[in-house]
Amino acid sequence: MAKIERKYLAHYINAAAIDAEDASYERLGKDLEEFSPELSAQVDTKKNILGETSVLISSYEKTGSVEPYYAEKGSALFDRLQDIIDSSRVLDELKTDVVEVKLWENAEEGEYPAIREEVYIEVTSYGGDTTGYQIPFTLHFTGNKVKGSFNVNTKTFTEI
Secondary structure, three states, X not given: OOXXXXXXXXXXXXXXXXXXXXXXXXXXXXXXXXXXXXOXXXXXXXXOOOOOEEEEEEEEOOEEEEOOOEOOOOOHHHHHHHHHHHHOOOHHHHEEEEEEEEOOOOOEOOEEEEEEEEEEEEEOOOEOOOOOOEOOEEEEEEEEEEEEEEEOOOOEEEEO
């Protein structure tokens, strides 16, 4: 058994404009030292009269914080985030998807096992310090998942 390096769990966000027909995936990670989606489970525990404890996990409210995110001219993700700020986007205008790609698996011509999940983008602030223009954001996962494969060369997702 060998431990898996973090770089082999890739997250690609669909940064296409709201009205775009085709997806435009960009890999998250540049300038990020950590990206760990939090599951935030709904946990109910009860203790009965016998002294036994039962645990019921009924749902997850998965979120992922992308901080810092440094704006880069020419990036589709920057364009999407700046549009959210400039147009005060809300509701379904914030919806996109993220593809989690398992790069440690065997690939066939750049195709890796992947899961695409619907998310909403919440821009949490913008501006930053002297290191550069920053737009940190949080991804709110809806739980609508689709299994498939992701081609890292063409940046396309194919549903199984």
